[in-house]
Amino acid sequence: MVPTKEQLTKYANLTIKMGVNVQKGQALLINAPIEARQFVHHLVDEAYEAGAENVQVNWTDEVLTRKRYDYEPLSVLENVPDWAVERQMTHVENGGAVLNIHAPNPDLLEGIDAEVVAKANKARSAAMKDYKKYIINDKIQWSIVSVPTDKWAKKIFDTDNEQKAVEDLWKQIFQIVRVDQDDPIQAWKDHNETLFHIRDYLNDKQYDSLEYSSDFVDLTVKLPENHVWAGGGAVAETGTSFNPNMPTEEVFTAPDYRGVNGTVKNTKPLNYNGNLIDDFKLTFKDGEVVEFEAGQGGETLKHLLDSDEGAKYLGEIALVPHSSPISQSNLVFFNTLYDENASCHLALGSAYPTNVEGGEKLDDNQLKEKGINTSLIHEDFMVGSAELNVYGVTKDGEKEPIIKEGEWAIKGV
Template sequence: MDNRIQKMAQVLVNYSLALQPGEKFLIRALSPEAQPLAQALYEEAFNAGAEPFVYIQMQQEDEVALESGASMDQLSTVNPMLKLMYETCEALVRIESSQNPRALSAYPLDRQRARSKYHDQLIQIQMRREAAKELRRCTTQFPTFGYAQAAGMSLRQYEDFLYGACKVEHDDPVAAWKAVYQSHERLIDWLKGKKHLQVKGEHIDLEMSIDGRLFKNAGGKENFPDGEIFTGPVETSVNGWVRFTYPAYYQGNEVKGIELKFKDGLVVEAKAQANQEFLTATLDTDAGARRLGEFAIGTNRDIQQFTGSILFDEKIGGTVHMAVGQGYGETGSVNNSFVHWDMICDMRQGGQIIVDDELFYKDGEFVI
């Protein structure tokens, strides 16, 4: 086994999730490809005195379901064993490990949306329990040929990229992540009590209220790799427009050239250079899908290239990202939706963030 996998498991168990003796710990691998990391986590969890349980999703499970004669209700029915673990475990790690990240994009939209409800129901349980401090969760990834190909890399190059972004090649990766966490805390302390935020640049002109909302520190605990600070804007306050500078991926679908216009918090215009039908259908999923649930600033300087994997791309140092749909309750967001779709805008050339009329961020760098 690559020793970086064992090191990654050690950081996830002992730092990201800080597993305690007796805690129930769900290790959810989204394909058998992730078994090496799942096994390492299983061992480390026992060493920590926890009670680990492994759920490995069948290869091409979603594709089999979509190609079968399953009804829409069947496609969206949650596995009750998995649901029980989401409702009762104290800690959860989700290992993304797709062989083909675009595998679902050619299926009929109505069947895709029905299947996405299967996964979205679990995410809603997760987010509710996280907000109530009942669950600690970390999402990570295992390198596969599919992710490497999407990023335009060989598998070995992608492995080096992934483990580098996770800082597990450091002599002391926990110390490295603690330093990230502290740098975020300085920014969050400055933002406490602020009320109004403007984002300006070649591709963006947005304003929103953050009055009463909290910025959260993503310093290696909720995601791995990590590197962002994020909040939930006041739902009716977002006004202006944004043209996202990278393709946006959701449920295996690629949408290029997305431009959104907001009025009083609601997306009133949505354009795409490619896959307009999917963009419109997703925004029409439910009442909360046309509002912002998240606004975030990426801070990970070990991630500087776009890969097509949102776990990494939203952390690119010098970018901001926004998610339409479900908000994180711990930020104060009350937006509810089956959708949580992150989209990224580069700020490294002329971008500015102004908070309560004071310059906070310029050209991808914090200036306070």
């Protein structure tokens, strides 16, 4: 299908009103690839219709990104100009909302030295550390959505028929984010209520730990005192609600980064900044990755784990039913926004401070005292399957099913 103007307008309206939920008089920054320009034009219209002011678009071009890695010395790739940081910081410091269009080419940096990519990413993450605090602490509204791009669509459907791949991906995206429904906004409100029910149930339980078991996972995860489960919509510091990820099928919290033990194997590939990592296994002891192996992208995985001290520890545990719409598509999207919502997943690196009571008011040292990991990175990887069981362990040692054979075992879901 070729998306119609009506469909694009419907998707843009959903993104602006239910995703980032820009307010009257609020500035909006849209970060987007140039291939998304048609959709971005609709987004800008909808943003102004909602009363936004000072709508800015920061364009990226993957062809130029690849050329930089092909020709520039590492010293240039590691140099993040002050103006680039200041642009983002000034926007969020003044209360602006941020919308990211995430549609990466999974093979963009294939063949580039993994160490070069890792050092460039580390420099960029370090430069943007203060900006990212506005995101991970929900100080502002922010959201991430995707639209098809040629290379991404061809990778998913493994075809040289570019036009058909893009059309097929549009169809999948419209179904998964509920744009194909008569009232997408109401559909999202209903969906959020389901996730809120699960979130509230788990917050009331305050399990001491979780136990994962399947052919891919044999893991025990300690949970911090006063941990907070989140999922569906979020609320910014101003009190404005928004949906950070569209799609989203998860409820998530932070583990006690010191209390993770066991082994995990991935169930879907990880696209890490233009390089694929697949068939990998991680072994945790007292929270730290002490052993790892990978069938593809081993060097990339090594450099990811070496990003900083916190990169070898977990910052997020997320629960997703195997019957989620993304999973039922039977596609591997090579895009974390989509693949993470097809499967229970874990994240290496930084936790969201909001996943512990009062965490948004704590500095890094105070967070670590509570067992909340800090890092320059946050990388989700998928471990869910139709065979996965997840049990909540109470402080009395009782085990209660949360996920059974890939599906929710919680009443009322």
